Amino acid sequence: MRPERELIDLIREIISRDPEELLEPGRDDASARRLVDGIYVFNTDMVAEATDLLPGMSLRQLARKCVVSNFSDLAAKGARPLFFMASAGLSRDMSDEEFISVVKGLEEGSREFGAYFVGGDLGESRELVIAGFAVGKIESNLVKRSGAKPGDVLFTTGWFGLTWLAFQHLLGGMDLPSDVRVEALKAAYEPIARIQEGIAASAYASSSVDSSDGLYWSLEELSRASGFGFLVERIPLHPMVEMLASKGRIDPVEVAFHGGEEYEIVFSVPQDRVYSLEEEFSKEGLSLIRIGRVVEDRGVFVRLDGKVEEVEEGGWEHFKSRA
Amino acid sequence: MRPERELIDLIREIISRDPEELLEPGRDDASARRLVDGIYVFNTDMVAEATDLLPGMSLRQLARKCVVSNFSDLAAKGARPLFFMASAGLSRDMSDEEFISVVKGLEEGSREFGAYFVGGDLGESRELVIAGFAVGKIESNLVKRSGAKPGDVLFTTGWFGLTWLAFQHLLGGMDLPSDVRVEALKAAYEPIARIQEGIAASAYASSSVDSSDGLYWSLEELSRASGFGFLVERIPLHPMVEMLASKGRIDPVEVAFHGGEEYEIVFSVPQDRVYSLEEEFSKEGLSLIRIGRVVEDRGVFVRLDGKVEEVEEGGWEHFKSRA
Numbered sequence: 211m212r213p214e215r216e217l218i219d220l221i222r223e224i225i226s227r228d229p230e231e232l233l234e235p236g237r238d239d240a241s242a243r244r245l246v247d248g249i250y251v252f253n254t255d256m257v258a259e260a261t262d263l264l265p266g267m268s269l270r271q272l273a274r275k276c277v278v279s280n281f282s283d284l285a286a287k288g289a290r291p292l293f294f295m296a297s298a299g300l301s302r303d304m305s306d307e308e309f310i311s312v313v314k315g316l317e318e319g320s321r322e323f324g325a326y327f328v329g330g331d332l333g334e335s336r337e338l339v340i341a342g343f344a345v346g347k348i349e350s351n352l353v354k355r356s357g358a359k360p361g362d363v364l365f366t367t368g369w370f371g372l373t374w375l376a377f378q379h380l381l382g383g384m385d386l387p388s389d390v391r392v393e394a395l396k397a398a399y400e401p402i403a404r405i406q407e408g409i410a411a412s413a414y415a416s417s418s419v420d421s422s423d424g425l426y427w428s429l430e431e432l433s434r435a436s437g438f439g440f441l442v443e444r445i446p447l448h449p450m451v452e453m454l455a456s457k458g459r460i461d462p463v464e465v466a467f468h469g470g471e472e473y474e475i476v477f478s479v480p481q482d483r484v485y486s487l488e489e490e491f492s493k494e495g496l497s498l499i500r501i502g503r504v505v506e507d508r509g510v511f512v513r514l515d516g517k518v519e520e521v522e523e524g525g526w527e528h529f530k531s532r533a
Numbered sequence: 534m535r536p537e538r539e540l541i542d543l544i545r546e547i548i549s550r551d552p553e554e555l556l557e558p559g560r561d562d563a564s565a566r567r568l569v570d571g572i573y574v575f576n577t578d579m580v581a582e583a584t585d586l587l588p589g590m591s592l593r594q595l596a597r598k599c600v601v602s603n604f605s606d607l608a609a610k611g612a613r614p615l616f617f618m619a620s621a622g623l624s625r626d627m628s629d630e631e632f633i634s635v636v637k638g639l640e641e642g643s644r645e646f647g648a649y650f651v652g653g654d655l656g657e658s659r660e661l662v663i664a665g666f667a668v669g670k671i672e673s674n675l676v677k678r679s680g681a682k683p684g685d686v687l688f689t690t691g692w693f694g695l696t697w698l699a700f701q702h703l704l705g706g707m708d709l710p711s712d713v714r715v716e717a718l719k720a721a722y723e724p725i726a727r728i729q730e731g732i733a734a735s736a737y738a739s740s741s742v743d744s745s746d747g748l749y750w751s752l753e754e755l756s757r758a759s760g761f762g763f764l765v766e767r768i769p770l771h772p773m774v775e776m777l778a779s780k781g782r783i784d785p786v787e788v789a790f791h792g793g794e795e796y797e798i799v800f801s802v803p804q805d806r807v808y809s810l811e812e813e814f815s816k817e818g819l820s821l822i823r824i825g826r827v828v829e830d831r832g833v834f835v836r837l838d839g840k841v842e843e844v845e846e847g848g849w850e851h852f853k854s855r856a
Contacts, residue, residue, distance in 0.1 A: 239742075299622075
């Protein structure tokens, strides 16, 4: 591994210059900018090689995913990402090429979602660890997790299940048809942050969260924060996963609720705003799936064959599900 | 290790509520606040157990030091810290007590310097890694590294050498008189971020940097950024270190320039502002030491026994000096 200052020079060659930046990236060891009056959202999320680097995933993809997970949290609050910083712990045996891959992943992820990577800190650790910090600005409303009311309609910005399939394939040896495998791996290696959807939803939503820990945990968090329950009447299973489920190979509830590492936004909308929300999403070509509604009883529920059942804990949670 | 959500509940019990926070720490998984028009500074700095946990240092001290290193960078730019976030990678075998120590260190460090710890992210990694993220606001001027001009006077906010002694004692077995040992260990375990000094200096300084990588690197960075050189005419050696140096046990240049892990602010001030600067520091009871001046020739120099010598590289740098 080269000395830190040479690594910083490598970073300077890769990253785009943020026109709002008042300091010099890599020289001033911090980021500064003039912010106009408004509400800003700050988020941090980390990835570590041993825990988050899937088989076959590149370091560039891992780094990009760190950006996605941070921006996804901003989007769930209704914020547009402005810039991204990272502290990276590098292992001693990391090559220049690997280091450059990480920086390119951070740059690529930031630019892809309209923001800038403005540098950060390099340290030494036993494995590659990337801690991302994202700053965004609220465009219409700051949406919390706590605002849902019974009767509100429940939406998500996309289908679930592809990353669950990818994990089963990569870590459990599940055999997949080649077209499904391609889509599933893409979802796991190169997830998308739902920035436009999150911002559009924020004008209407009563509560919102991203689904990075799985749909179950998303709804459980919204339930815990609001004190009400969430009933899923239509399981938002990806069509490719639906097909496999129809062949009896997998359990749709397990896959949709307990997958995790998916970056859809899950949000509730008061009934009288649903029409406007759907109009706007349709007009802007944004992805929207109506999946259920908010109910009085606290908890997470699913309607299966006409019967309502409570969904139990089991989504992905650090230090637990992998124990 | 408990499940992540229980750990978050532990955090909620420990941290003070930031009155500016618009979301609920630990519930909303991000921080949000209204910011008024102004210049804001953002910094990230990480610590890792294997690299940064000194013998005899507690996890609470390590976590607090992570806050100090972030706030020190803000102060060097002239920013007052507003809040602090952290992504922590925890090893599986960490106990509740150890986890609580880390959170208390982050809380304590943030409050000590007038800011709030507002949460962050928990992940899993092979060793304890804490990546801090600090946000501050400029009170008078944003001070870069690049503005020094020949003739400017060079200042620092404190003495150097105590942490060098601590490292020699802890890692190299150097024997120290007990009063020196106490002071040295305090400097290494519980460094101070020079917030008030940094903000006061920012009204006058032409360039500024903190000295976390050692005085040599601080001056080298200021030299590289400005294109001019820095001549130290009075080595700012701590009196206790001076005493040992006078006994011939240590080399003052080595200790003052190549120590590192000290959080003094090193800054240059145009001559016509020096009087006002000294007046203000004196009036506010802030620590200030005049150590030299900016010269035409690029580089870092020291005057020793009347002769000017160039100081060579050798400060603490990740991936190098410890190779």
